[in-house]
Amino acid sequence: MRAPLLLLLAGVTSAPAAAQTLTLTPLAEARLRYEQVSQTGLPEDADAVTIRLRAGVQAALGNWSALAQAQGNLAVVSDYDDGLHGISRRPLVADPQNIALYRAQLRYKTDHLAIAAGRQAIVLDDERFIGSVNFRQNGQTFDAVRAEISPIRGIKADVSYAWDVRTVWGVDGNGARPASIGGNYVLANLSAATPIGTLTGFGYLVDEDQATVQGYRLSSQTYGSRLAGSRRLAKAAKLAWQLSYARQSGYGRNPNHYAADYWLADLKLDLNGPQLGGGYELLGAGNGAALTSFQTPLATTFKFQGWAGKFLTTPPDGVRDLYVDAGYGWAAIGPIKAVALQAVWHHFESDRLVRHYGNEIDVVASGKLGKTTASIRYASYTADHFATDTHKFWLQLDWMI
Template sequence: MRLAPFALLSLCAAPAAAQTVTPLAEARLRYEHVEQDGLPQDSDAVTVRVRTGVQAAMGRFSALVQAQGNLAILPDYFDGLHGPATLRPLVADPQNIAIYRAQLRYAAPGVALTAGRQTIVLDDERFVGTAGMRNNSQSFDAVRAELSPVKGIKADVSYVWSIRTINGIDGRAARPTAINGDTVLANLGWASPIGTLTGFAYLIDEDAAAVQGYRLSSQTYGGRLAGARAIGKAKLAYQLSYARQSDYHRNPNRYAADYWLADVGFDLNGPKLGAGYEVLGADTGRNGGVALTSFQTPLSSIFKFQGWADKFTTTPADGIRDAYASAGWGWKQLGTLKAVSLTAVYHRFESDRLVRHYGDEIDLLASARIGRTTASLRYADYNADRLFTDTSKLWLQLDWSL
């Protein structure tokens, strides 16, 4: 970790003609309001997140350092670390200042090697991502190799010794700043005629007793097909995925659970339609119904999946079946606004084991870009049946990047 800033200074000291220096800057202003049945007060969070840094490149080598800070202007919320959890709903954006990325990179045709604190995004982020919706996004202390030995084939392998969580520098106990362990993330992809076919193996070692007593350590093996086809002026996109997960390393549970996904989307050159069915299964053996013996995805960008109300950040003991459908409309430009989009998503949640109805959720999103700023209005409403309580969330957000 200490090599990246030193190497960056060394590159910056090289002759100007031999290297390039790129400033990095981005900012986010967000208001988040949460109402949750059973809690006496609502949460209201106005936060500002700023990231700044610099990247220097010389030939095939580059070094990058980027810091991030989160300031709570209106801190009327429970951030997971401060204050009692029995008064207000969780908004997992504690105040923070930290190094987000500090990495060295070598890139040449067919090979890229990255060492240090970095972001790792694999496929659609279902298993490994940045948790980008949260202000203190997830990053990894790791060594990563991306290899393309022949056209259409890519191998992506990372060894991770520390996961930098969304809890920030004040993280502790079950919400630590970082989780150490010996984690291996491996992907092998082939660009086939019908889409990218990927095989993966994720050996997650969360070697921290305070985090669920090691019960989020798992080994997951599976495959994914993702492709798209033009149909006249329309575009069809599709995904199919299957994985099998079981306990790993110091996990005291003994379990095995399956994952399934089928997803299809139509872009009709303006109107957009989509539907899918995702299953995070539960163990059906003697551990059936025991907490954390269902399919877990602790390194994912979980906000993107199973509803924006964030009720399923940890998969329930009996698993989840998520049947969902979406509709929307997109415009490249409306007056001075660019990338304008409207989206509505409906989820129906059931358990995988014993098939009980958990609840339903409706998610709504409107977004547009003006210059370097993207504005978004987002709403989520979870209507509970047999799990959790009714919850609604509202976000007003501005994102700016250099």
């Protein structure tokens, strides 16, 4: 980490400190969550009450800023499998107890350039490939150097090199679920504004160096493009769209030789209250062997293929996800702001051999009162030819300073 920091310090300069004011900004947030899971095949349900706390400070002086932030997760009720302590009679809730450094970074920013070095959260596009996994109580961060360059209006290059990924398993992570995964990670995006949306080309190189994590079989190279845009059809009607394609193959020490495709087509119609949408997402299969299908090990996977978590690792035969969603949003209901209701239905099939995996229904309601956001969420997966019936329920309070 020292070499990238020295390069950062040597490559940019700031204005004289005497003409600037040092600003200190506290960083604080808290989350209280109850998660209940019942899963066919396990004799007991999981009940988890966890509290996440994050606290730190950011110091800014002119174009420079530095921050340090710690995070901790306390299991108040721990009747669940946290993924780290052997075979359990209960379903997995991937929120082990933890206390650790969450972020520690130095950043230099101008109108056309931002460079950050250190432990940081990296979120690219919709987090389909690179995300912070913020839904889990222990978020994902990267020990990395990141450069964001905007030479002209509407053009942006975003390139990161990371040498370690801090996982959601926390400081006690071990074996196939380690605290961190070292390696060489190159995450590159180039985006341009067009009349029909933002067009992004991307390349993600993942070269893991820990054999305990699937024997290097998550190392991959992924290249693709994405178009995301929106247009107002009328005063009270707005249409948004996403189109994406990517191709993935083995990389680095991955012993698997494979190639798999990714496709996404998504439409959303917002009628200034009512919301309708749907889409089709495909994570393709390779030759049908384990981990030769399209994988997204650095994604915020909770956002995709249903909240029940049946497809966090893509099955050997890939997955096709046809989904429809509907909702309603209110700016305010009395003192409660940003009130939203949403329901999503998923129909899952395999890509290879086209077998019906199962269906899922997800429902969420949320609202904000002051600095606190409350949400209630439910997911129900009905299995056909993949996994087992699973039902999950969440109650959650989020507070941020």
